[in-house]
Amino acid sequence: MITINDVLEKLKYLKLNSAYNHLKELNLASEISQEELNGINKVISNEVEAKEQNNRLYNVKVAAFPFVKTIEDYDFRFQPSIKEENIKNIINSGFYEEASNILFIGNPGTGKTHLSIAIGYEVAIKRNSVYFIN
Incomplete structure (x- = not known):
């Protein structure tokens, strides 16, 4: 059950005074x-999720990676000396x-x-500052 305090916390996080x-x-x-509270919570929860996603993407953008690669993209079979x-x-x-x-x-x-x-x-997606230098 959603409480009024749950919704108020989200509004505070979003700075919707x-x-x-x-x-x-x-x-x-x-x-x-x-x-009504459930409906309001649903809308606000979507906004909180969108803000979190934007923050994660912002940190990735600021990191100045020449391209984006993830651990899932790496082929560990290509380099068997590196353990996933x-x-x-x-x-x-x-x-x-x-x-x-x-150091690699x-x-x-x-x-x-x-x-x-x-x-x-x-x-970066954990909302930490990263800067890539080649």
Whole structure:
């Protein structure tokens, strides 16, 4: 069941102050039904989701990747010395929160740039600042 506080939190997140105050007044006056609240919540939830998506895309754009590649795009069979599990562990380790570096060393054409971009992409969509330098 959706509560008024759930909807008010989303309005606050979206910085819709007038709507926040108006909904609060309607609730205090008991002029809003659960059905109406569910409808309002559905619309606002879509807006929150769109804002989150835009924020993720913005971070990817600011990162200045020469192209966008993901871990799913990388063919680990092409380079069997690189283990997919190790790369995913790096991403999930939170190395970026500790400001740690990752260094790839290898011959040209082994996928170093692809993996660097893929890791940077994963960090960027988690709403962290990333900047790609070649």
